[in-house]
Amino acid sequence: MEASERARLDTYFGKIAKAFAPPERPSSLLVTHLLPERPAFVRAVGTVSDLRAVLPKPKSINLAARRDIEQTTPCDALSRETFADPDTAVTYLETRAAGEDVVLLDVGGYFAPALDMLCARFSGRVLGVVEDTENGHKRYAELGKLPCPVVSVARSPLKDPEDFLVGQSVVFSAEALLRGRGDILHGRPALVIGFGKLGSSIARLLHAKGVHVTVYDIDPVRRAQALSQGFGVARDRDQALAGAGLILCATGALSLRGEDFPLLRNGAYVATVTSSEDELELDGLPDGYSRTSSGENVTRYSTTGHYFYLLNDGNAVNFIHGASVGPFIFLVQAEILAGVRQLAREGLDPGMHEVPTEDRATIAGTWLNYYNR
Template sequence: MVITHLLPGQMDFLPVLDRVASVAAVLPKPKSADRRTLEAVTASYRCDPLNRSNFAAPAWLTAYLDDRAAGRPLVLADIGGYFAPALAAVCEALPGRIAGVVEDTENGLRRYLALPRLPCPVYTVARSPLKEPEDRLVGEAIVFSTESLLRRLGEVLPGRQACVLGFGKIGAGIAAALHARHVRVTVLDTDPVRQAQAISIGYGWARLPDAIAAADLVVSATGSRAIGMQHLTLLRDGAVLAGATSGDDEFDLAGLHDPAAAFTSTELIPGVVRYTRSGRSFLLLGGGNAVNFLHTSALGPAIHLIKAEIIAAAARLATELHDPGLYEVPTAVRARIAAAWVEAFQPLDDTAVCGFGKAPTR
C-alpha cells in the first residue's frame, strides 16, 4: 500500500517497487496529486482516495487493508504518519499480516514515535543522508513557488525581510534559497542547537513577536503548528505567509473562516488569498499547504536517491522477518544506492572531467 505524492518525474519508483512487493493500491496525497500524473498512474495501478480521518478509524482501516491485501501480507509505504493512529489496532486485528511500515518524512516519524509502542517494524528514511539533497531542493522549490506567485502580483523578493520558522533540513534550505535571492533572513528554532547553527551561519535572530512583526515574508517549516490565530495580529500589514508542509501540520488557522473572526477574503490569483480585518491584511499562499506543490515541486534526479532507499526498506520488510521496533536501511545499502545513482546520473567519459574540457592524457 503506497501513500505518495503524484508528481512529474517522481513516479518511476512505482514499477520498481511493484517488482519487490506487488502494489495493491496507490493512495495519492490530495494536495500533491498532479492531474496528468494521476491519470498515468491510474492507468496502471488501483488508486484510492486518501482521508486522514478514515485512516485514524481502526475498524475502517482494518477492513480496507484486509480487502486490498486479499490475504497477502502488507508493507505500508507512508508519507506523513497516516497509518500511525490505528496501527496497533490493525496489527492486532490482522495478526502477522502487517509486515511493517516505511515512513518517508520527519513529521510522520514523529507520529510513529509518539505511539506507546511500535506494534510492528517501522523503517524510517526521514533522517537518512540520502534524503538531504531532496530536503535542500524542497527548500529551493518552496522559495521558487513563493517568488513565482509574488512576481505575478508585481512583487519581488530581493531586498525583503523574511522570517523562517524552523531550521531543520527543509528550513535550512529555505533560508539558503532566500539568502541567495538577496533577502534578509531571520531564523527561529525552538532547538537551541539549531538556533545556534543558524546564528553562526550569519542569519538574524529575534524573539517570535518581533521577528514576525518585522517580516515581509514568514515561511513556517516546523511541522508543529507554529503559527496560530493569535499570531495574525503580529503580522505587518501586507505580509506574506507560506508553509512548507501540510497546512494541518504547519498552521492552526481554522478560525480564519469563523464569522466571529471578522476576516474577509479575496483570491488575488490562484494560490494567493488576501485576508483583511480592521484595515490590515496579509496574504496566505497555497491555502496554508506546502506552497511548492502549486508548481509540482520539481526536484530532478535527486529524488531517486530516497525513492531507492524506500524500495530497499520495503524489500527488507517483504523478505525478512523483523521484530517490532524502529529500523533504518544499513549504511552499506545506502552506499550502494548512492554509487548506482552517481553512475546513472553523473557519467564520466573520455572527453570531459566534471564538465571542464578534455581530460588530460596519461
C-alpha cells in the first residue's frame, strides 16, 4: 500500500472512530485476517476500545502486518480448540483481561462454543460479541438462548460489495491454479455447494465465463432462487458430485464428508471459500488415499482407480492471491467499530442484533467522502 493510501485509510478510520467512540472504552479481543491493509483497522479498534490481544486467523497472516501490530498489541495463536474447551477459554480470557468489561470481535464464531461459560465464569463481564461472517452468525444463532448480545454485521447491506468481490477473487484464484497445471475452466462443469451471498456470486461469475454451473443447497428457498436465475439445481447430491469437474464449497459449514470424496469424478478439483476445518472432513477420507503435491497450492489425493485435486489444502482459495476486495472492506470494518459502541452502551438484551440503519448511513457517507473520488 502506498504511503498516500495508508494516510487516507488512517484518516478515514480516525473519522469513524471519532463518530463511534463509546462513552466508556471497554477492553476487546480481536479475531481477524491479518492482510496487508489490516493494521489500520486494528489501530482503529484500539481507539474505540482497550485492545488486549489480536488473534490472527492462522491461514491468512501477512508477516509484515503482524510485525506492525506486534509493536503495540500482542498477537496470540488462534484455533478452534482454544475456545472449544470452556476451561481453556476462560483461562485465556483471564490472562488477557481479568476483571474487565470485554467485547469479543469475532470472524467465524470462534467464541461461540464457550460463550455460556465465558459469560458465567469470567471475573470481568463479557459485554457481547461482534460477528463478521455468515458462518459465525449461524454458529451464534444456533446456540438458541444467548447469554449476551451478539451484534452481527454478516447480513448488513454494507457487506454486499465485499461478498461479491470475494466471490470474484475465489473464481480468479481457482482459475489461476487450474491454468498453472495446464487446465482451463471451460468444458469442466462446476458444482457450487451453498447458494448464499458468496455461493451465488461465485455461480454468476462462473456462468459469465461460460462454465456450466449446477447448484446444491439444503435450503429449498435458495434452490428455487438458483433455478430462477438460470442455474441447474441438483436433485441428487451424489450424482452432482460425480458429474462435476470443479466443486466450490461455499456453505460456511461442512460441505463434503469423508465418504463424499470417493464419489468425485477422476481429476475433479475441490476448492473452498472458508477454511478446511469448516468445509471439509478430510480426516474422514477412506483408508488408502495418498497425498502428493501436484504443483504449487494443488494437492493430489489418490487411491487405486481414483484421484482428485484439492486447492490450497482446502483453505480459502482466494487467500493465495491476497484476497483483496479493495476499499469496500473498510465499510464492514467501520460497522464492526459501530458494534463496539452498541455493546459498550450496555442497552442491548441477550440475543442477535444488527447495527442501526442510521449508523450504517453515517459509515457509508464517511466512506464515500474518502473513496468516491
